[in-house]
Amino acid sequence: MSSNRNTTRRFDPDRKQRIIDAVLDVILEHGVQGTTHRRVAAAAGVPLGSMSYHFRGMDELLHIAFTQVARTSSSEFVARLAQARNREEAIQAIVDIIAGNIWSTPRTLLLSYELYAFAARRPELTAIMREWMQASRDALGRFFDPLTCRALDALVEGMGIHGSVDPSLLDRKEVEDIIRRVCG
Known part of the structure; x- marks a missing residue:
């Protein structure tokens, strides 16, 4: 039948x-x-x-999803810095990135925490994090030396993370003051 x-x-x-x-x-x-x-x-x-x-499985899906998060966040950071034409405008761009939560929305921060923890347990995924850091440092490298780029990259992420849990947020002027101290 x-x-x-x-x-x-x-x-x-x-x-x-x-x-x-x-x-x-x-x-x-x-x-x-x-x-x-x-x-x-x-x-x-x-x-x-x-x-x-x-x-093929959950690992592949997580890898693709976290890559999407990293690339989206990175592209927003890079796009804002690309608008800068000189060092002073780059400093203002970094202030915008931090004070304006350009990448550190509550969603992106939580996904970033999950990505860092997940990648720490799966070394093959650390490449995603390295790409993200390198893209940030390359964008900053148009205006700052490599060591300052590393410090600014860590500062942007760190201030975003702190801002997600610290009840006393820094205002734009305070953020700018910190960035200028790091830049020398």
């Missing part, structure tokens, strides 16, 4: 990206350790089978 099932596949060109975006939402809610295929599929609104169709 032959079955004449009329099965049609729904064309869904955005499904893979929706899954990547959903894994980030699940990480925000449950952390990397609580992120499961089932939770991601539910958050993306896709069948569970889509997970294995688009990704």
Whole structure:
């Protein structure tokens, strides 16, 4: 007896990206350790089978998702610094990046914490972090020496992290004063 099932596949060109975006939402809610295929599929609104169709496993999905976070954050940092034409404008760009939370939104910060912790346990993922740091340092390198670039890169991330938990935030003038001290 032959079955004449009329099965049609729904064309869904955005499904893979929706899954990547959903894994980030699940990480925000449950952390990397609580992120499961089932939770991601539910958050993306896709069948569970889509997970294995688009990704070899959770490690690949996490790698792709964290790469997306790093590149997006890095590109916003680099874009703001690209507007600077001289050292003074670069200093103002760094103030904007820190005081204006250009990269350190609550979402990005929490995902960054998760990425750092996850990458610390999986050395193959530290390349994502190194790319992010290098892009920042390269953007800063148009105006500052390599050692100052390292300090400013760490300062931007550190002040963003501190700002996410410190109840007494620094104002723009205080941020600028700190940056000028680091720049000499």
